[in-house]
Amino acid sequence: MRIQNKLFAIFFVTSVVLVTAQVLVMQWSIGKGMIDYVNKKELDALDSLVISLQELYHEKGSWELLNSDHFYFKNLVDKHIHSDDSAIFVPPRGDRPSFGERRPPGMRPGGSRPNSFSERFDFDRPPPHAVTYALLDPNKELVAGIYRKQSEFGYLDIVVNDKVVGYLAVSRHNELTAGYELSFVEQQQMYVLLIALGLIIIAILVALPLAKHFVDPIKILTTSMSKLTSGQYEQRINLKRKDEFAQLTRDFNELAVTLEQNEEARKRWLADISHELRTPVAVLKGEMESMIDGVRPLSMERIQSSLEEINQLEQLLNDLHELTRSDLGTMHYRKSWVELLPIIEEVSNQFETVLSDKGIKVELIPQHTSIPVYADVTRLKQLFSNLLSNVAKYAVDGDLLKITMKLLENGGSKEAQIFFEDNGQGVDEHDLPQLFEHLFRVENSRNRKTGGSGLGLSICKKIVEAHHGKITAFSSEVGGLGIKIILPLE
Secondary structure, three states, X not given: OOHHHHHHHHHHHHHHHXXXXXXXXXXXXXXXXXXXXXXXXXXXXOHHHHHHHHHHHHHHOOOOOXXXXXXXXXXXXXXXXXXXXXXXXXXXHHHOOOOOOOOOOOOOOOOOOOOOHHHHOOOOOOOOOOOOEEEEOOOOOEEEEXXXXXXXXEEEEEEEOOEEEEEEXXXXXXXXXXXXXXXXXXXXXXXXXXXXXXXXXXXXXXXXXXHHXXXXXXXXXXXXXXXXXXXXXXXXXXXXXXXXXHHHHHHHHHXXXXXXXXXXXXXXXXXXXHHHHHHHHHHHHHHHHHHHOXXXXXXXXXXXXXXXXXXHHHHHHHHHHHHHHHHHOOOOOOOEEEEHHHHHHHHHHHOHHHHHHOOOEEEXXXXXXXXXXXXXXXXXHHHHHHHHHHHHHHOOOOOEEEEEEEEEEEOOEEEEXXXXXXXXXXXXXXXXXXXXXXXXXXXOOOOHHXXXXXXXXXXXXXXXXXXXXXXXXXXXXXXOEEEEEEEEOO
């Protein structure tokens, strides 16, 4: 089942359930409200009867006159009920005298009297849905009329001389069976049903576009993701929304940009590797063919030149192997707490001769003599060796290498900062961020004639990142290239 259909079904079913529940509650409320209204109306209509009963009690001083005289009480009730639609405890209407007729109690319509009291009234079985009336004493015991305690009654107090001398009990309606009240309720229920039908139609009209509103972005994302998986990394989504889909769109676009950049980097990487491998092989092949063809004489100088090309090719392959191991996570690090200054001093001493031959003087400035770091000693030596080798190859126009060590606190945590700054010809500002990319060389100085593979700084970056640090390039204050290394100490 499609998501749009599921959403529509959820919205529609929820709306139908809510409307149905509302209709049922409204119908129950209308019916109960009308029943309460009818019951109250009947009680209000008996105020005159209550007054007559008060006068009768005041005159006689007791209920002895009405005691068990149901006919007298019945006639008294008939006299005060002005609506013939109000059912009482008497038999059905055809056998009941009208309110204006003066018929002696107990007489048949033809003027004859019934043979017995029970022949005229069956007080145990009043007509269905009939309203029954009863006169009760102060203890709510029956004086006259029909009164079954299991039924629901409404009570009107009969007060004489500020004393309750009895109650007029009127049975309550539990449902409507006839009359304009029932017609009104049925009419209102019909209106409610029509309103419910209209609400369901509105729910359908709202649910369809609402489901489409949620599903359309998903369709766009699905289509774009399908193209992205097939290699079309130029895909971009522009959804002008302010919900979670907007964030998902931004993440998708960032993913597309990252994949596109990675694809371009991969292609450039393959092209650069091919070029780097092809060049020394081509030079070496040319040297060999020229000597075999007799164009150039076989000599130690030619052999030495070929060996240099082989050494350069070997260095390139070794650097590629190091980078590959780092990317695959197979470059092992055996870390321990070591002092940073002795490691830098040892590597600097190793390169002292090489740098002196280039006319470069090393100036080591340790602002703190004790800077313990948790690191792999071998990898740190490889890091500093690559940086010093980089200076020896490319800072040929300079005569100074300044190495500065600092211990700083940054946001409550300590870090070691090491600066390598030369006063050579330096690097243009726009090339600085690319120095740590694979096989990158600055055109005007860092070309392959210097003997570098273009991977040394990339390896440095991998080593620093493996120690949870950061390495950046900047323009040195002494005039050349500066390299800044940050290593956390905690």
